[in-house]
Amino acid sequence: MIEAIVIGLAAGVVAGLLGVGGGTLFVPALTIGLGLSQLDAEATSLLAIIPVALVGAMRQRSHGNVDARTGVLLGLVAVAGAVAGVAIANAVPERALEVGFGLFLLFVVWRLLVRALRPPPTADRAPAPP
Amino acid sequence: MARMAGRRTLRLAAIGTAAGLFSGLFGVGGGVLIVPLLVLWCGFGERLATGTSLAAIVIIATAATAVHGVYGNVHLREGLLVGVPAVAGVLIGTELQQRISPRALSLIFAGVLTVVAFDLLLGL
Numbered sequence: 001m002i003e004a005i006v007i008g009l010a011a012g013v014v015a016g017l018l019g020v021g022g023g024t025l026f027v028p029a030l031t032i033g034l035g036l037s038q039l040d041a042e043a044t045s046l047l048a049i050i051p052v053a054l055v056g057a058m059r060q061r062s063h064g065n066v067d068a069r070t071g072v073l074l075g076l077v078a079v080a081g082a083v084a085g086v087a088i089a090n091a092v093p094e095r096a097l098e099v100g101f102g103l104f105l106l107f108v109v110w111r112l113l114v115r116a117l118r119p120p121p122t123a124d125r126a127p128a129p130p
Numbered sequence: 131m132a133r134m135a136g137r138r139t140l141r142l143a144a145i146g147t148a149a150g151l152f153s154g155l156f157g158v159g160g161g162v163l164i165v166p167l168l169v170l171w172c173g174f175g176e177r178l179a180t181g182t183s184l185a186a187i188v189i190i191a192t193a194a195t196a197v198h199g200v201y202g203n204v205h206l207r208e209g210l211l212v213g214v215p216a217v218a219g220v221l222i223g224t225e226l227q228q229r230i231s232p233r234a235l236s237l238i239f240a241g242v243l244t245v246v247a248f249d250l251l252l253g254l
Contacts, residue, residue, distance in 0.1 A: 001211060004211035004212050005211055005215045007212055008211065008212035008215035008216040009216065010219065012218060012219020012221075012223060013220070013222050013223040014223060015220050016220035016221065016227065017223040017224075017230065017232070018232065018235060018236060018239055020161075022159065022220075024158055024162070024243070026157070026213075026216075027157050027158070029212070030208065030212065034208055036205065036208070039203055040203050040204075040205060042157025042198075043157060043195070043198035043204045044204055044205045045157040045209075045212075046195040046198060046204075047195045047204055047206070047213060048210075048212040048216060049158075049213065050191050050195065051217050052213060052217055053188045053191060055217045055221075056181075056184040056220060057184035057185040057187075060180065060184055060185075061181065063181070065181030066178075066182055067178060067181075067182045068185060070172075070182050071182040071184075071185030071186045072189065073142055073146075074142055074145060074146045074149070074164065074182070075146070075185065075186040075188065076189060077143045077146035077147065077150075078147065078149050079189070080147065081149065081150025081154065082151070082154040083150075083154065083193065084150070085150060085153060085154020085155035085156075085194065086154035086155075086194055086197040086201070087154075087197075088155055089154060089157075089198075090201050090203070095253070098253070099251055100155065101156050101157075101250055102246075102247040102249075102250030102251040103247070103251070104152070104158070105243045105247035106244070107162070109244050111162055112240040112243070113240055116233045116237050116240070
């Protein structure tokens with residue numbers, strides 16, 4: 001029980017620091033830390049994401065950073081995809097799910113590197129050469 | 131005008147469908163997909179894209195959790211024990227963000243995720 005709380009707190013801190021969603025961290029934390037299967041870790045991660053995204057969205061909204069109409073529209077059109085994704089996750093072998101998630105993590109790594117290595121947006125940039 | 135609105139709706143439908151698939155298949159929110167696509171395809175700023183993505187994820191994760199629940203895969207107790215403290219963690223992380231170099235941290239974290247990814251891919 002303590003383990004789960006510590007995992008959640010730690011994953012939350014990293015998520016807040018990097019702006020990377022909780023799921024990227026929750027899934028490995030649930031398999032490695034709590035010994036859940038890949039499938040159960042994914043399902044449980046989705047539940048854990050709900051309060052995090054909810055509080056995050058409310059905070060962002062108070063800063064005027066939420067286009068609520070677009071957000072709700074996106075969420076609703078995503079439901080069909082999500083249902084299909086869950087059905088596929090339940091149909092394929094556990095090993096395929098692990099490999100797929102591993103590849104997904106490499107995609108996240110690529111996104112992190114792109115963001116980390118590009119010049120900071122606040123810095124004044126030299127004018128483009130003529 | 132109507133054509134532009136139609137194109138925008140099509141793009142949102144494409145982003146949503148892709149994000150939903152990723153979310154259901156991998157147990158993630160899909161923000162890593164939604165945020166860059168909102169920026170690239172819909173001209174959103176990074177902050178607005180992040181906030182809007184979080185709102186969408188509330189709906190996506192709820193739907194995906196419900197369907198996983200039907201399959202009997204959701205560990206309710208563990209999910210809440212991880213998710214509720216994570217809210218506090220995110221608030222702490224957002225505060226610390228002002229004091230720590232996000233670039234160095236991104237690189238460290240990218241390294242950790244690479245190790246986890248290869249661990250999964252090689253089945254160690």
